[in-house]
Amino acid sequence: MTEAAARRAPGTPCWVSLMVHDMAATQEFYGALFGWDFRPGPQQLGPYVRALLDGREVAGIGQLPPDRHLPVAWTPYLASDDVDATAETVRHCGGTVGVGPLDAGEAGRMAIGSDPAGAVFGVWQAAAHRGTAVTGVPGAVAWNELVTRETATVAKFYQAVFGYAEEAVVSADFDYLTLQLESRPVASVHGVGHSLPRDRGAHWETYFEVRDVDEAVERVADLGGHVVKPARDGSHGRVATVADPEGAHFALVASRTQ
Known part of the structure; x- marks a missing residue:
């Protein structure tokens, strides 16, 4: 390359x-x-x-x-x-x-x-290290989402720093937008209002691709981690939120496009 x-x-x-x-x-x-x-x-x-x-x-x-x-x-x-x-x-x-x-x-x-x-x-x-060499395959990062109280103010910050365009999801009860570069979504921002976890505050959440979310959730528990949000079907595929043995949260997703 x-x-x-x-x-x-x-x-x-x-x-x-x-x-x-x-x-x-x-x-x-x-x-x-x-x-x-x-x-x-x-x-x-x-x-x-x-x-x-x-x-x-x-x-x-x-x-x-x-x-x-x-x-x-x-x-x-x-x-x-x-x-x-x-x-x-x-x-x-x-x-x-x-x-x-x-x-x-x-x-x-x-x-x-x-x-x-x-x-x-x-x-x-x-410089020598370009970053992630592969994404979107099982075992690799699939997506990054910012979980915050509301999207409007914080999206302006990321636009000013990194030059993103944004595209909002039009919904009366869903505060969500994607950050875009060259007309391509690269990350998302989810405003969750008072549902923001008090112990974590605003945070970025990493989604890792897996072949089978339910199977991966079981494996997390077997390996000493725990389930934060059980597996559920979302707009992009089946997803669950889990934590590793030291408490680091991350999401598991089986994307529909896989």
Whole structure:
């Protein structure tokens, strides 16, 4: 693949990463659930591994510093051509930058920020590491959704920072829109009002593709995780929300287009 072909448009979700307390147990859980293998590096922020699906990179898992009491959560990274400029725009538009910008070895340059509602996301300027090599197949990321109180204000933030267009779902009782790049939806924003979990607040949720949601939910429980929302049929396929043994929430989806 040429460099031009590999480049992702700014704002495209390009990676997901999870910071945990027990890396060995976490690798065992996701390896058994999704069939992932692991490769070390980069180590600039401490121990870190990249998860591989059939030899292709799909996600990262890192070690939380023992003195940091941070929530264990999957974090999406959005592509940028200039992470320093993006970080400045995040601050200017009412967000915060908690980590970086800093170099991750030869892999690229990164920052971790949060939007005005507090949802955490990463920004990735690719160098040697382009990001996720495969999406939408069983064991890989299928979709990223921002769960927040209401879409209008926060969507303006992401539009200003990443240049998204938005398309709302017209419904009297459903506050939902997609963020689009080049007329293609790349992520969604779901306003849930007072249903927003108090213990989590606004957050990005990662959807992983599976062949059979009900079977995967059973496996999550067998491996020491738990079910947050049981399997149900949605507009895009069958979906369930689960948590790993350290409490990181994520969604399992069997897409209708699979």
